[in-house]
Amino acid sequence: MDTDTQDRAQAAPRALATEAVHAGRDDLAGLGLHAPPIDLSTTYPSYDSAAEAARIDAFAATGLLPDGPPVYARLDNPTVGRFETALARLEGAADAVAFASGMAALTAVLLARASAGLRHVVAVRPLYGCSDHLLDAGLLGTEVTWVDPAGIADALRPDTGLVIVETPANPTLAEVDVRAVAHACGSVPLLVDNTFATPVLQRPLEQGARIVMHSATKYLGGHGDVMGGVVACDDAFARQLRQVRFATGGVLHPLAGYLLLRGLSTLPVRMRAAAGSAAELARRLAADPRVARVHYPKVGGAMVSFEVNGDPHRVIAGVRLITPAVSLGSVDTLIQHPASISHRIVAEGDRRSAGVSDRLLRLSVGLEDVEDLWSDLSRALSAPPATPARTVPAPAKPAARTTDAPVREPSAAGR
Ligand SMILES: *Cc1c(COP(=O)(O)O)cnc(C)c1O
Secondary structure (H helix, E strand, O other): OOHHHHHHHHHOOOOHHHHHHHOOOOOHHHHOOOOOOOOOOOEOOOOOHHHHHHHHHHHHHHOOOOOOOOOEOOOOOHHHHHHHHHHHHHHOOOEEEEEOOHHHHHHHHHHHHHOOOOOEEEEEOOOOHHHHHHHHOOOOOOEEEEEOHHHHHHHOOOOEEEEEEEOOOOOOOOOOOHHHHHHHHOOOOEEEEOOOOHHHHOOHHHHOOOEEEEEOOOOOOOOOOOOOEEEEEOHHHHHHHHHHHHHHOOOOOHHHHHHHHHHHHHHHHHHHHHHHHHHHHHHHHHOOOOEEEEEOOOOOOOEEEEEEOOOHHHHHHHOOOOEEOOOOOOOOOEEEOOOOOOOOOOOHHHHHHOOOOOOEEEEEOOOOOHHHHHHHHHHHHOOOOOOHHHOOOOOOOOOOOOOOOOOOOOOOOOO
C-alpha cells in the first residue's frame, strides 16, 4: 500500500453510518457497558499535588489533555470527549473540540487566531446572522473584510488569520466551491460552517478546508432539545482551542455531550429521510404560482428557502402542523422569516445585498410525512390576510444594531 491508501485505510475503515453508531463508544463493551456513562463531576480527587501541578503545567504549555483522570470540568469531560471523538471521525478530522453553543465555538476559533496576532478575517456573506454580527461588530477585536468567493485571494493580508464560509449558507442556501476557495486561501486556514450539510452530505476537510464548525444545536442533536457547538480540525489547532476553552469557559455540559453523541447515531438516517422530503417540497414549491423563487442546494439536505409572491408573514401565521420558530435541524418541521428573526441583527443593506430578501422564508424540513407537510404549507400559502393583531409591520428603519457602526453600502457579495 502507498502512504495515501494506508492513511485512508486508517482514517476511514468503517462506513459513515457505522461510525455514526459506534464512534466514541468503542471502549464500552470492555467496560461492561452498553449506553455511554454520563460523568457529571466538576472536580476529581488528587492526593499528589506535585503530580497534579505537572499535569496542569503540561496542559498550559501544550494544550494536551493530561493522562489519567480529568483535573477540572473546564479542562475536559469524558462524556463530552466521546462526542468529540465521534464527530471527528464523521468529519474525517484528527480531533474535535466541543463548546456550549455554535457561537461559543466560533468565538474560540477567532480568539485562538487573534491570540497569534492574526486578527483579520475574510468572510463570504451570507453567514448565520449572529456569526455575521460577531465579525461585523468586531466584538472580539477582529476585523472583517466581506468578499465574494472570487475576491478571497485579493483580500488576504499578512495578518489574515482565517477565511470563513458557510455552504450551503444560512438562510439563502447559496453554495461555494470549497476546493476552489481552499485553493484561494493559500496558507490561511479555511473554516467551513458545515451546520446545514453535516458530514452526511459533505466533508469539507476532504476538499481542503482546515477547520469545520457546527452549531450542534441543529442536526447533530437533531431533536431541538440540546445546545452545543463543535470544531473539527487538526491536532495542533485542537490543542489551542482547548486552551482557549479552558481560559474562557464556553464548555459543553456533559448531559449535552451525551445527547449529542446519541443524536449522531441517527444523523445519517434522519438526514437522508428529511432531505428526501425537502427535495420533494422544493420541487412542488418551484412549480407553485404563489412562490417566486426556490433555493435548494445541489448538495441536497433538509433546508429549503423560498421567496413568496405575497406577504411572507401570512405564511408564518398560517401554518398549523409546521412550527413557526427560529432554529433548524429538528425532527419536526420549522419555518421562519430570516429578515425578521434569524438575520434580524444584520444591517438591512448588508442583509439584502447578501440575498436575504424580505420575501424569503426558510423551512427546516423534519421527519413528518411529506403529504402532511405539503398540505399545511400549501394551505398557509393561500392564507387570508393576517388580522391586524397578527400583522408584523415591515421595518421602517434599518434593523436595530448593537453597535453604532455606520451601515455600509451593499457590498459586491450580493447575489
Ligand atoms: C445556529 C447556527 C449557528 C450558531 O449556533 P448556536 O448553537 O445557536 O450558537 C452558527 N452557524 C449556523 C449555520 C447556524 O445555523
